[in-house]
Amino acid sequence: MVFDANVPIYLQIMDDFKKQVISGVYQGGEKVASVRELAVSYGVNPNTVQRSLSELEREGLLYSERTSGRFITKDQDMLKQLKSAYADELIDACVKQLTELKFSKEEILKQMKERLEK
Amino acid sequence: MSDTIVSVTGLNKSFGNKQVLKDVSFTCKGGSIIGLLGPNGSGKTTLIKILTGLITGYEGKVRINGQPIGVKTKETVSFLPDEPYFADWMRVKDVLSIFADLYHDFDYLRCLEIMQRFQIDENMRIKTMSKGTKEKFQLALVMSRHAKLIVLDELIGGVDPAAREVILDTILNNYREDQTILIATHLIADIERIFDSVLFIKDGAIVLDDNVEEIRSKTKKSIDELFREEFKY
Known part of the structure; x- marks a missing residue:
């Protein structure tokens, strides 16, 4: 993914996530990769990824389970x-x-x- | 992010009657990647040399992991200088054994893994290496120490754009959550996406110290753009 350097990266990652959910790359209930894996695949700082995921969680698109990680909401x-x-x-x-x-x-x-x- | 790893307060340094660092104060949190950005001659390398204990005789307070600069802090800092320091006649494996002897936190296997990625063989001679390969080899060494603070001076200066990608990838892949990385560079556009925060240094003084995402949302500019404006001739 190529980032627009003038826009906060966490917003661009959030957007990319939404697109992947909309287009069905990610299915409802599917487990999301770890922060570290996402940071490497996006080529960005892990704290930036962390922020994107927390925001998506706040918006309700993701939910986390204490021990097993983060998942896409099942709420159709x-x-x-x-x-x-x-x-x-x-x-x-x-x-x-x-x-x-x-x-x-x-x-x-x-x-x-x-x-x-x- | 957690405790403060680097804390600098009121740091002044002069060479003769030229003051190269002027009342420099900042802190670096554990687990973050910080860009130290400034044009040539702004004081970046002097600051780094103070942090790494290579320059002494300054005013002000400098602490790494709570300790004053000395033998103790050298153990906690892994440093990539801006110039290669190996002897030409050495082979890669000679350097590896020196590192293994010198640093008890040196992870030999990890270093071999990174070297493999960079296509560096143990039997290569330093003499036959290109500038870029030397830089990659040094990075492999430096990233293989379990040091609290990793200082990279003029990272990616000598390598082509494709190799820069691999280098950034290697950093993201290998740095541990409790490590802090301080990167001095002026190739900002290539690297700004991996920073947490940046320090702009101008004529020996810190003129900006902020989180990069905050900067982007406040200014609607990239760090590279902001740098070009701040340091316009």
Whole structure:
């Protein structure tokens, strides 16, 4: 993974995790690799990885079991919500750019539809 | 992260009438990787030489693991100097046996493992090594000590970008959670993702001492960008 050096790395790792969960690389209930392993595979400081995982835990996407490590939540509603929120975010960014270019809602919708059906 | 491993208070050092360190104070927590960043001639190497006991005769208080600099602290510090110090005629295995004799915390097997990764053979002669290979060999030696503090001066200065990746990987793979690593460098872009915090040193004074993620969120800049701004000519 290539990091954007201007953005805190822990946020980028959190984002990468969410993408992997959304795309099904990680399944609900699956065990997450250890901090050390993740640090080496991302090529970043272990404390940075630790911070990402703690934040994801706080958000509820991960949960930890005292002795056996961290896991992806099994809460299907939460996973669905994550997927939908992520899609919203991407759509919002796209709509914002088009709106700045004076596209109307109808035009955006039409364009989007044509594109998808192409 | 836990106890303080390095603590420097009011450190001043002059060579003749040139003051090279000016009221330097900072601490390093155990289990962290710290970047000591500054342009050439800013005082990085002098500071490192004080920490490693190679320069004495300074004002101020310097403690490593609670101890004043001396024989005791040399045991707790593993140091990679900015220049290779092996004799040309030596073979790799000669150096290994010196390290094993000198340092009781030297992990021979680990060193062989790292060397294998770097494709360094025990029978190689120092004389035939490229600058980059010497640097990698030294890193293997230094990372193989179970020292509380590892000091790397001008790390990755002499190696190509692909080798830099392997070196950073080796550091992440081999450092233990109770070890602190202090890395002096000016190749910041390549290495900033492994730091916990950085110290900027300018004309002998510390001008910035902060956590890298805090810096990124506060300034929306990379450490490399910030460095270029701070030290603009």
